[in-house]
Structure formats: C-alpha cells, structure tokens
Amino acid sequence: MSEYKFTQYFENDVLLKRPYLKKEWCIRVIQNPxxxxxxxxxxxxxxxxxxxxxxxxxxxxxxxxxxxxxxxxPDRRFKL
Known part of the structure; x- marks a missing residue:
C-alpha cells in the first residue's frame, strides 16, 4: 500500500461521507480494473x-x- 497515496479530499471528505469504503478496495481496483x-x-x-x-x-x-x-x-450505472 506504500506506493499509493491519498489526497486530503479523500482522507477528510470521501471517507467521512462513505465510511464503508476501504482503501484496500480502491487499490485493488487500480491494480486490476x-x-x-x-x-x-x-x-x-x-x-x-x-x-x-x-x-x-x-x-x-x-x-x-x-x-x-x-x-x-459505488457506480450503479457502469456498463462494460
């Protein structure tokens, strides 16, 4: 996880608005989208x-x- 960083906006706003999110999930999506x-x-x-x-x-x-x-x-409208 050390090669990935998070903006202040992510740390202070996104995680507060969406406490169910996990940083590990975000990293996994970037590594294998x-x-x-x-x-x-x-x-x-x-x-x-x-x-x-x-x-x-x-x-x-x-x-x-x-x-x-x-x-x-979460993106409910995503289509491949």
Missing part, C-alpha cells in the same frame, strides 16, 4: 468489482500519476 479511462483535469477513472461489497462496482478516481487516489464511490 475492469476498465480505465482518462478524465478531465488530468485525472483517471478506474472501475472494478468488489466481491465483499455485494459484487458492486466501485469507481476510483486518481490524479494523473495513477497512484494518488482522490475519490471513490
């Missing part, structure tokens, strides 16, 4: 299935380095 694509403002979106979260799809947003996690949330 179902899909990855660039996003505006030099960010990237990653999607992955989290089996221990009722097989829900988690979307993880990183900064341009793809190792600093900025946001994460």
């Amino acid at each position: 179902l899909k990855c694509e660039p996003q505006e403002n030099n960010r990237f979106r990653f999607w992955g299935i989290i089996p221990e979260f009722d097989n829900k799809i988690l979307r993880v947003i990183t900064l341009e380095n793809k190792t600093t996690i900025h946001n994460a949330f």
